[in-house]
Amino acid sequence: MYLRKLTLINFKNLAEQTLALNRGINCFVGDNGTCKTNIVDAVYYLSMGRSALAMSDGQCVRHGENFFVVEGDYADRDERHEQIVCTYQRGAQKVVKRNGKPYERLSDHVGLIPVVLVSPMDSMLISDAAEERRRYINGFISQFDREYMMALIRYNATLAERNKFLKISSDEQMLQIYDAQLAASAVKIHQVRARVVEQMRPIVAEYYAAMSLDREQIDITYRSELNERPLEELLAASREKDLVNGFTTCGVHRDDILFTIGDMPLRKYGSQGQQKSFLIALKMAQYRIIADERGEVPILLLDDVFDKLDEGRVGELMRLVAGKGFGQIVITDCNRERMVRALAPCGAEHTIFDVTYGRVIE
Ligand SMILES: Nc1ncnc2c1ncn2[C@@H]1O[C@H](COP(=O)(O)OP(=O)(O)O)[C@@H](O)[C@H]1O
């Protein structure tokens, strides 16, 4: 599935814009602060039903306006068409429609048009707390495993109820019910996370080796209390503690994924360049896994990836994504010459769009 036409009304600083994209590489070049990331975010929004930038729907409405529309017209190899329209009006519920029909739940849409985003914000995956990495792995897996997403929704709902309950009661029967429900959802979440991390490990290492010249060994490890014991046992053992604290102190909501370089934490021991290459390798592995699981390549969004990468790595990356096994790509950069140089050796179908503030020049 690739995006043929993107239409935006009042989305961030884009007042009105229609863009015809090609099925290969689409480059957006222009100064910083124009609208490159906003366009990337609009494409992401169409797939995930939300902004990638931790921006609320209200914040995505162009200043001074009271609604936005993001519309995408897609086609696949057999010229099968899909139209996705996301509308949001201040004070109202957002509506996501597929071919004119509104979804009942946004979760029914996630995964229809898989997308992988590589952005400067990825550094938060290394620098920030575990919550960021859980959010990442959840969004990633939800694009190909519906049952996982449903288990996660159930788990979070039960967890919230249990936490509320712990603050007002210690009723044994009720707590046992909560524990059983939580444990049932956690089994699925834990299994899938463990499997996906195992799947990713060799692929991340392979892409990292292709991207970087150094011989350092990088790795990712899934850390979960459930690796040791089932959640029901953990909950029973920490019951007293939970009652004192008034919240649930164990479970998959405390999971983490560790990134290492030469067996040391990447955050502390990885150089800027190593961290950057690692993050791209991680996202490429994500791309590969979604493609395998779905039997369809995701749309790849590369926002500002050339920044901080040396020219050799840029070339390596472009050779990679222009090769076989990749589909549509949206890529941004502030330097037109650098973009042209990067594209030169890869020969894939491409279009360069020049952007100015809030406007794409066609
Ligand atoms: N809701 C909004 N209304 C109007 N302008 C916005 C809104 N959200 C973001 N912007 C503006 O969009 C511009 C940044 O666009 P962005 O796509 O991040 O630039 P870049 O080309 O550097 O990626 C900023 O000037 C920002 O103020």
Ligand SMILES: [Mg+2]
């Ligand atoms: Mg940007």
